[in-house]
Amino acid sequence: MNEERDLLIRNVFPVGDSHDGTTNLDIRITGGIIRDISPQLDAREGETLYDAGGAFVSAGWMDMHVHLREPGYEHKETVRTGCEAAAAGGFTAVACMPNTDPAIHTRDVVEFIKEKSRDLPVDVYPIGAVSRDRAGKAITEMADMKDGGAVAFSDDGDPVWDSRLMRTALEYAAMLDVPVINHEEDLALSRPGHMHEGRVSTRLGLRGSPSIAEEVMIARDILLAELTGGSLHVAHISTRRGVSMVREAKQRGLPVTTEVCPHHFDLTDEEIERSAFDTNYKMHPPLRTADDVEAMIEGLADGTIDAIATDHAPHSVDEKQVEFIYAPNGIIGLETAWPVICRRLLEPGRLTLPQIIGKLTTRPREILRLPVPLIEPGEPANLTLFHTDREWVCSRENLRSRSSNTPYLNQIMKGRALAIYNKGRLVPADTVR
Ligand SMILES: [Zn+2]
Structure with missing residues (x-):
């Protein structure tokens, strides 16, 4: 987890109201706020780099x-x-x-x-x-x-x-x-x-x-x-x-x-x-x-x-x-x-x-009358990074819930979240805990 660090997310395809998911971009986040969304942003000193490997990103x-x-x-x-x-x-x-x-x-x-x-x-x-x-x-x-x-x-x-x-x-x-x-x-x-x-x-x-x-x-x-x-x-x-x-x-x-x-x-x-x-x-x-x-x-x-x-x-x-x-x-x-x-x-x-x-x-x-997060400069970063084709096994070992009562148990699933970003923190899915 990167607490409140300045972060450069590389290599994502934003999808949502103003993004159609076909443009490869980088997202710069400082102090939990989105500062820039552009192709090929240069890393700055002190910034943490996170290469999303071509994942989609949405609110x-x-x-x-x-x-x-x-x-x-x-x-x-x-x-x-x-x-x-x-x-x-x-x-x-x-x-x-x-x-x-x-x-x-x-x-x-x-x-x-x-x-x-x-x-x-x-x-x-x-x-x-x-x-x-x-x-x-x-x-x-x-x-x-x-x-x-x-x-x-x-x-x-x-x-x-x-x-x-x-x-x-x-x-x-x-x-x-x-x-x-x-x-x-x-x-x-x-x-x-x-x-x-x-x-x-x-x-x-x-x-x-x-x-x-x-x-x-x-x-x-x-x-x-x-x-x-x-x-x-x-x-x-x-x-x-x-x-x-x-x-x-x-x-x-x-x-x-x-x-x-x-x-x-x-x-x-x-x-x-x-x-x-x-x-x-x-x-x-x-x-x-x-x-x-x-x-x-x-x-x-x-x-x-x-x-x-x-x-x-x-x-x-x-x-x-x-x-x-x-x-x-x-x-x-x-x-x-x-x-x-x-x-x-x-x-x-x-x-x-x-x-x-x-x-x-x-x-x-x-x-629920809640504010809707936007992927725009100046907005608080509240993001989900995800793949639509990544395979994983829905095993007890891979589940983070305390319970495992699911009909999908031990099945191969296709499509997975890569990470979330919220409250100033990047949380990769495989490091949750
Ligand atoms: Zn009910």
Whole structure:
């Protein structure tokens, strides 16, 4: 790590709003500020040289949906190990969900997480709970938490199932100009679903969670967003009809945005059968059908789906190595997001590189009302350097997360972050720790 040193990054291809990724340039950074972006800059005395070997560089990526597990579940992940995983995966910022113990339901807990992350190279933005203990009953002090640093509100881990509570939360959200992020699931329809309800669940004899459980909740929340004027962000969308409803809401000018996880545009419920009930294919919303996967990619391509977020959800080996129906939901995602994006979106030409980068940089920050980093002289350097073709093995040894519950474990992945630069520091991915 080069702390606050003057730095010359050599041999990069900037990509983003004002760069198309085809020009080889050097970037000079002094005091954490970008000073110059030009071809073939001469090194100055005292400057550290970093040869990026022809990597791409974009504004620093943000994952707006992660579970850092601290406080309360430090055996799964901590703010520190989660940020190490983020840095290794190319992310300079994360927004973390409130299903901790205690929940992020008071300003104290918001400030605890901000403090924990202060010296880490990744910006951590806590998401406050909508309800006390995420119990779905009493609304939290949203304004106070916002003053403490909360950037959005959600009961994620669980849905805000009470319609009146959701209405009140959106009314406050409108006043505070923050989004409410809902885990869209009607529990009466979904429980005790262990996987997507469909042909595969029938064949396997497992109780399924139907698409309609997600869709009725999205429909309700779009109506409530329209009524209140509060911004609704649909978390981890996974069904074709869900995407259609968000598309229509946007066409009507409603304050509705959404995100998708890499696993939902990569994998289907068939994997559960193929893997003989590997619990690393268990998450909520569940892996759905090939048609839903296609709808996610279409939604990304036409702009209906604003952001790519991982829903990084660490669990220990002990917790996941149980019978499928007893295993907790969720997989880690920070370190595998980029290669999955490369394979499913970039390589087949479904999205262009600048389109993809927008969903990892600009859109998540716009949704959370955060400043968007620019690669321009005079701007603070907040950068992700990455390759689209570099191969690596997703082994326990190579993962920085405290947990390794991923369906990609021990697979060869193509595409990797090379380094991040944030808070005045260059952090090469292979030296994170
Ligand atoms: Zn969720």
